[in-house]
Amino acid sequence: xxxxxxxxxxxxxxxxALAGFVDAVAFIQSGGFFVSFMSGNSTRMAVGFVQxxxxxxTALALIAAFVVGVAAGSALNRWRARGRLxxxxxxxxxxxxxxxxxxxxxxxPAALLSALSMxxxxxxxxxxxETRVALTYMTGALVKIGQKASQALFGGPRWAWLPYLLLWxxxxxxxxxxxxxxxxxxxxxxxxxxxxxxxxxLMLRRVxxxxx
Numbered sequence: 001x002x003x004x005x006x007x008x009x010x011x012x013x014x015x016x017a018l019a020g021f022v023d024a025v026a027f028i029q030s031g032g033f034f035v036s037f038m039s040g041n042s043t044r045m046a047v048g049f050v051q052x053x054x055x056x057x058t059a060l061a062l063i064a065a066f067v068v069g070v071a072a073g074s075a076l077n078r079w080r081a082r083g084r085l086x087x088x089x090x091x092x093x094x095x096x097x098x099x100x101x102x103x104x105x106x107x108x109p110a111a112l113l114s115a116l117s118m119x120x121x122x123x124x125x126x127x128x129x130e131t132r133v134a135l136t137y138m139t140g141a142l143v144k145i146g147q148k149a150s151q152a153l154f155g156g157p158r159w160a161w162l163p164y165l166l167l168w169x170x171x172x173x174x175x176x177x178x179x180x181x182x183x184x185x186x187x188x189x190x191x192x193x194x195x196x197x198x199x200x201x202l203m204l205r206r207v208x209x210x211x212x
Contacts, residue, residue, distance in 0.1 A: 009163050011203050012133050013170035015121060018196050019136035020174030022095065022114050025182045025189045029102065030111045036118040036136035038063050065112045069119020077126050087124045088204055091117045092197035099190035141167045
């Protein structure tokens, strides 16, 4: 995160906010499953195999969809000259499809499509086959906040923890907005998420090649 220019850091925070939005909508609609936070689904899967096999298989399906989305996003980055923009357009299209099937009352297919989109979103800042910023899960960011804050107390960079805090706040804030939007629009909330992904695409176009 710290190695990126400020405008790319701002894009990462906005992308994390989109992830929080989508995850909150899916969490409410699916009854407690995640589409971006696969650690949570992994725990649900493990506990489910002991207590509720149906929930375990649901969590496993979402994990698989997320991984497929990551692979698809990485492939787009490799095969397309404007791979990152293609990833964002794909994320928007998947969220639009998720919104359509969600409005039709198909909550589980909507969650699968959302998980695909969130997996792909993680690849939008992929560079040389590696991702340096996790956009849809914040455990690493929270570790960095604590680590960089400790370093600051002992003479390290004073504000190195701040970009990671902003990343976490982006996801948490997006989740609040997602929950509020779901309360207002119900299943159609993912249409807003699809539009927000296109706005991310416009932000991405402002990131110069040297930044990427």
